[in-house]
Amino acid sequence: DAMVIQNPRYQVTQFGKPVTLSCSQTLNHNVMYWYQQKSSQAPKLLFHYYDKDFNNEADTPDNFQSRRPNTSFCFLDIRSPGLGDAAMYLCATSRGREQFFGPGTRLTVL
Amino acid sequence: GESVGLHLPTLSVQEGDNSIINCAYSNSASDYFIWYKQESGKGPQFIIDIRSNMDKRQGQRVTVLLNKTVKHLSLQIAATQPGDSAVYFCAERQIKAAGNKLTFGGGTRVLVKP
Numbered sequence: 279d280a281m282v283i284q285n286p287r288y289q290v291t292q293f294g295k296p297v298t299l300s301c302s303q304t305l306n307h308n309v310m311y312w313y314q315q316k317s318s319q320a321p322k323l324l325f326h327y328y329d330k331d332f333n334n335e336a337d338t339p340d341n342f343q344s345r346r347p348n349t350s351f352c353f354l355d356i357r358s359p360g361l362g363d364a365a366m367y368l369c370a371t372s373r374g375r376e377q378f379f380g381p382g383t384r385l386t387v388l
Numbered sequence: 389g390e391s392v393g394l395h396l397p398t399l400s401v402q403e404g405d406n407s408i409i410n411c412a413y414s415n416s417a418s419d420y421f422i423w424y425k426q427e428s429g430k431g432p433q434f435i436i437d438i439r440s441n442m443d444k445r446q447g448q449r450v451t452v453l454l455n456k457t458v459k460h461l462s463l464q465i466a467a468t469q470p471g472d473s474a475v476y477f478c479a480e481r482q483i484k485a486a487g488n489k490l491t492f493g494g495g496t497r498v499l500v501k502p
Contacts, residue, residue: 282431309487320477320492321432328487368431372488375420379431 281305282380284369290386291359299354299383301369310352311377312344313368321368327352359387398497407465409496411478414459418480422490423452423463427474435463435476465498473500 283302291297301310308329313321325334327346341363343355356363364387369380401407413421419440424432438445438452438461445452451464461478478493 311487311489318495320495322492323489326487326489333486370431374488375437376422376434377488377490379424379433381429381431 282369282371282378284380284383286383287381288384290388292388293360294358297356297359297385299367299385301352301380302350303371304350305371305378306349307371307373307378308349309372310346311370312352312354313370315366315368315382359385361387363387398499400499400501401468402501403470404467407468407472407498409463409476409498411461411493412459413461413480415480415482416459418482420481421452421454421461422479422481424477424479425474426477432477468500470500470502473498
């Protein structure tokens, strides 16, 4: 089945140690999104790629970066994770009207 | 700034009863309103959406109502089942915005009692 895959599902990192989260899709969608979702809160958009064009949200910290080497893959890099970055990170894709979400990666920062 | 928000953080409902989840929005420029269901440990799952030029749309056991006069959106679930227990988010999309970005509301947790 076509889907959005996120690896790993759970990631533990140390304060200040760079971490990369991965997302892949088999839907061949041209838009990919990264959201941060903290406990009991709504997903918050960090940035998205429209094809190769990167679009950053105005309030996304510089600590968060992203790469999209090809249509299928997108990465979220957190350069120096702080305790406040502990959250669920959701990847989503779309070609138009609907966004399809992956299962998320839960990040713990020690 | 523009925002989408919910009135009730938690809704407890008896199995078999109907559920109504409410959402208030403030951005009149949104073209689509969407309801997502998020089960514990999973990503949001699309339930149903409605265009801004519609008042009502029905799906399987779900109905979305849009009242543009008071900027109010609701999701009705008929004959609520245990599998409906989840957090429900409303979201709005400005179709002309780059990448069809979504703005999510605060979420309502639905607990179905057996």
